[in-house]
Amino acid sequence: MRLSKRCEHFNALHAEIASQGINPYFRPTAKTWGSEVEVAGKRLVMIGSNDYLGLSHDPRVMDASAKAVYAWGTGPGGSRFLSGNMVLHQLLEERLAAFVGKKGAVVHVTGFSTNLGALGCLITPADTVLCDREGHASIFEGIKSTRARISTFAHNDVQNAAKKIAEAKRARPDGDVFLITEGVFSMSGDVAAFGELAALKDEFPDIIIYLDDAHGLGVLGPGGRGTALHFDAAARTDFIMGTFSKAMASIGGFIAADDEGVLRYLRYQSRTQIFSAALPAANTTAVLTCLDILEKEPERVTRLHQVTNRMREGYKAIGLRIGQSASPIIPIIIGSDEKAFQFSQALFENGVFALPAIYPAVPRGQALIRTAYMSTHEDRQMDFVLEVLDRLARQFRIRAQDVEEDEIRAAQPNMTPDATADGAGRAKLSYL
Ligand SMILES: Cc1ncc(COP(=O)(O)O)c(C=O)c1O
Structure with a gap:
């Protein structure tokens, strides 16, 4: 395909996504305090950074x-x-x-x-x-x-x-x-x-x-x-x-x-x-x-693992699907690209910065929200993130039990499935 055609194709998809207000990438940070950032006038708890020891x-x-x-x-x-x-x-x-x-x-x-x-x-x-x-x-x-x-x-x-x-x-x-x-x-x-x-x-x-x-x-x-x-x-x-x-x-x-x-x-x-x-x-x-x-100060590394363990246990208690991670990167498995984009947008609106990873960064159909923790995360920030995640996970039906129930319903076509957050505004997001 010629360059002009490729760009046209890409830009059409980009415009479609932008029109839904769900493109989370390349958002400019206006200010940063490390574990918190300001983006588009909103102060957010950062759980998407690789600055694991907060040393920046x-x-x-x-x-x-x-x-x-x-x-x-x-x-x-x-x-x-x-x-x-x-x-x-x-x-x-x-x-x-x-x-x-x-x-x-x-x-x-x-x-x-x-x-x-x-x-x-x-x-x-x-x-x-x-x-x-x-x-x-x-x-x-x-x-x-x-x-x-x-x-x-x-x-x-x-x-x-x-x-x-x-x-x-x-x-x-x-x-x-x-x-x-x-x-x-x-x-x-x-x-x-x-x-x-x-x-x-x-x-x-x-x-x-x-x-x-x-x-x-x-x-x-x-x-x-x-x-x-x-x-x-x-x-x-x-x-x-x-x-x-x-x-x-x-x-x-x-x-x-x-x-x-x-x-x-x-x-x-x-x-x-x-x-x-x-x-x-x-x-x-x-x-x-x-x-x-x-x-x-090797204790910084110990603190990083304390923060991570606390978040991992919190996510398990909520019932999130978080894979086998044994590191400060904890994926929240969502499934469809659309839902991952919408979930990330909801996190943003609720004061949490974490971005979706979709194919080809992850296997097809296993879109996730990549979260990562820092030794400088404070207890109040962790409590806040866990509260937001608990609320949004129920709303978006991404907990293991929700996914299981929805699969059972889907296998029984005469039952009406719940309206999920996946329903609205489907976009072709495969351009990434
Ligand atoms: C596993 C892995 N290797 C290499 C790189 C590239 O490193 P850098 O961002 O420092 O260029 C990255 C960055 O994301 C990475 O995750």
Whole structure:
């Protein structure tokens, strides 16, 4: 389809949705206090942020970043390969490597570009890449750029992964086999069965394990040191990738490994490292300060899990369907895209910020409201959110018992179904 046609099609769908007032994306935040925000003149409790430790509003992180601007300026002036490399980057690489249990690291300008650049230069077309089906877009984009054979394994299914590794080794004995998973899955909040995945090295010692720990860093493991150390599996993990855009209160990303030679190769060969500007000093310093804080105050991570457990128990008491999450990301499963959009809008009108995730970000028909918690959430904010959720869940009939009753009614066509919030204003939302 020509570009003009594609745009026309997209814009028609966009206008249809906008006319119903239910497009929740790209809403500009006017003010933020971290766990609360102001949007369109409304003050909302934020349960949609990845700032898990609330450090983006910690005065120590803000002060250090502001001072870094005065010391280093606002922009790096070039790629790290050329003029943009700072001692701050090198210091951060040493600190990060030690933090996650690896010998060295390479810092990038975003998490996305870390996956894109690292996977793009580690993998060749002769290799086979096995990736959890629910992997992040940046992982798939990185792999696609290599033209290697991609095969997915069923979500968090170690046996399925093992079967596929064996098949790949039989079919392509000369290539490497990469096994890629997230530590904490960004939409479902599931924690990877990473101990068992890493143990596949007993059977297949030469597989290369690549862990995207965007949502595990600062969240899992001793003092927030991530998923690999949480499972005591850092030594078996060849590559640990992380981002600074979540618990590390900044932007940027890194890839850590033990092999100096491979790290040098990544540093010099990754296209997103060489042909993209360096991470600015303010962002680099923010991460260094977060690491200082985390090393001194591991109780922040404990508090994060207390907040999350309280919300998880509250949601279970309401009867919400929340999947298997064991992390600060708790999905509220809705089902249809339409209902998820309407529910998110109702949350907004009732003072809660949380956004829907629909296909392709989640499997078809499993649209959800992605909620995520911060160690800085206060009891009063949690009480408020639970009260709103309890009320709206009944109204929208999204509790497990409502869904079950509605399914029974649907199976008996002579009974009149309840009017549900799904009934009005159906829109074709599949453009996203
Ligand atoms: C699992 C995962 N990997 C990578 C990224 C990309 O990170 P960044 O936003 O720092 O570019 C994200 C961001 O959402 C993510 O969730």
